[in-house]
Amino acid sequence: xxxxxxxxxxxxxxxxxxxxxxxxxxxxxxxxxxxxxxxxxxxxxxxxxxxxxxxxxxxxxxxxxxxxxxxxxxxxxxxxxxxxxxxxxxxxxxxxxxxxxxxxxxxxxxxx
Numbered sequence: 001x002x003x004x005x006x007x008x009x010x011x012x013x014x015x016x017x018x019x020x021x022x023x024x025x026x027x028x029x030x031x032x033x034x035x036x037x038x039x040x041x042x043x044x045x046x047x048x049x050x051x052x053x054x055x056x057x058x059x060x061x062x063x064x065x066x067x068x069x070x071x072x073x074x075x076x077x078x079x080x081x082x083x084x085x086x087x088x089x090x091x092x093x094x095x096x097x098x099x100x101x102x103x104x105x106x107x108x109x110x111x112x
Contacts, residue, residue, distance in 0.1 A: 001107060003065055003089055006045065010103055012068060012091040015080050019089040024065045028112040029101045033058055040064060041112040047100050051075045056082040056090075066090065070097045 004020035006012070028040040029047040033054060040046060042063040048055060049071050056079060059067050066089030069075055074092060075083075083090040093100055 015090040016084045018087040022065045026112045027104045027109045044112045053079045053082050059088045070100050
């Protein structure tokens, strides 16, 4: 499913204009960067409560489709800047990680 379709359907707030035609093949939810590095797959959409710049580095390393910060948490300013520099799609939502993971699953996005 295209990232733009997911973002629109789930009313995610975009923090940049990167990657709307990225094909999301799976999803992963975790706040442990080491866990994401070990288990998430390329083109996964990552759901987290982390907001610091290191989440963008993880996305770059794994070629993730994008990252959604859940729980009504806004990213740090340097996270937004780095996401734009690296062309990493960055979104936020008021939904909890649990709720967003369920919504993604309902859309057909399965686990990494």
